[in-house]
Ligand SMILES: Nc1ncnc2c1ncn2[C@@H]1O[C@H](COP(=O)(O)OP(=O)(O)OP(=O)(O)O)[C@@H](O)[C@H]1O
């Protein structure tokens with residue numbers, strides 16, 4: 149305590165990080181057997197899409213020629229998009245439904261903020277936890293991709309941190325959105341938005357064919373940027389668009405966290 | 419420990435705490451007493467550094483809550499009015515995970531959890547979920563949780579509301595022990611006997627303001643008489659008897675169901691009542707309590 153008073157500036161950051169980790173830790177302790185069911189269903193969803201659309205529809209579509217001139221199977225084209233959207237789903241599930249429930253119905257966070265933990269640290273800790281879940285999905289899905297010969301092992305290793313970044317971005321945004329939700333009904337809206345993103349973010353069709361205005365809209369969406377990043381890694385040779393996507397996703401993460409932190413301070417510290 | 423000057427809390431245009439001055443000294447047990455909506459919890463949340471004051475100055479443990487919230491909260495123990503225990507964890511885990519928020523090592527957290535569960539007599543329920551616990555058990559667990567960081571200052575918002583008499587006495591006894599260890603206690607309560615039992619000093623709050631301040635004894639001496647005679651008359655309204663009682667007591671309070679006579683000599687006053695041939699259905703002579711102080715100050719009874 150004495151040192152904390154003497155060196156407040158030096159110790160502030162590590163202490164904040166430590167407190168955020170303690171919030172993550174709480175979720176690990178709360179992890180109970182029933183939770184695995186949720187985890188497993190989250191893993192199978194993108195795999196089923198990959199098999200039904202990537203492989204199934206892929207038979208009808210045939211191979212694709214990417215803008216760079218590379219020819220790939222349809223399944224290899226769809227797979228990175230499924231990875232990106234499963235990272236999105238995993239992160240959103242944790243930071244929207246679960247987060248909202250803990251805040252609104254369990255009144256859990258009211259107890260947390262009576263300790264040295266600050267709302268921003270709470271948001272950070274919850275996001276880190278969401279990432280644990282998102283990362284498990286991503287890693288498992290990458291293993292499937294390598295096994296199905298849709299990418300190579302070294303590319304998969306590089307794609308993993310990219311998928312984690314995608315999770316962070318969506319987790320941050322989801323958490324920020326949740327702080328504006330009034331009731332569970334609002335989540336239906338979000339679910340629809342999420343599904344629209346899933347369908348139209350260059351996931352199943354390259355957006356080159358869309359009218360210009362719609363193309364811009366699509367290209368501005370976070371999932372599109374996520375798909376660009378991961379597809380660049382698993383299929384092509386990463387270039388400037390991947391750098392741009394990385395910056396975009398980093399910015400989304402920071403924005404989401406800052407907004408979530410501010411809103412939580414407002415909601416909790418009345 | 420705590421110094422508040424002109425402390426104000428507003429919610430929109432509504433003023434919940436209206437410029438109160440409070441000073442709590444190290445090692446004392448300090449009480450906030452008042453009816454529903456008096457602003458007790460709002461004050462406690464400001465002291466707990468989770469609710470920013472709307473005006474006035476507030477210093478806790480010599481620090482400024484606006485800038486040094488985490489450092490202050492590290493040394494506070496908080497038992498909120500409504501239990502906000504972690505329903506997804508067991509009784510023991512509630513204490514150990516909470517300890518981690520204070521940066522306490524896992525080994526120390528485990529040891530302390532064990533110790534505190536014994537302290538609040540929940541040792542046998544350590545591995546039970548929180549949900550099936552009774553209200554009183556949850557309350558005791560919340561109190562144990564507030565002690566997990568060995569705080570210098572413990573804030574208890576209605577620690578015994580909803581407890582049966584036995585559980586309440588257990589809590590009182592535990593709080594008394596804490597006080598003996600030198601921990602400063604700040605508590606709110608609706609119960610007069612609780613305030614009299616536990617508090618060295620207290621303030622009576624009403625409508626966001628402080629109506630009176632002092633030790634329980636001093637308040638009783640100042641705002642009440644030594645004894646009180648309670649009379650119940652078999653009648654539509656107690657009011658009609660009040661007129662016939664003039665001169666019997668220093669002060670008379672007429673409540674919907676009874677009449678209170680504030681006197682120095684209770685038995686003497688009761689004898690006088692009988693001499694006037696006013697046969698009350700029941701009568702009681704008792705010592706004056708904080709309840710009477712409150713009634714005098716606000717014109718209302720505390721328990722609705
Ligand atoms: N978050 C809030 N928003 C708006 N008004 C509030 C809020 N919290 C409290 N109030 C109002 O402030 C007033 C004081 O409330 P407070 O909870 O401090 O009273 P209290 O003395 O603790 O009462 P009780 O004995 O019922 O617990 C009440 O009128 C309440 O409606």
Ligand SMILES: [Mg+2]
Nearest residue numbers: 458459460499
């Ligand atoms: Mg209250």
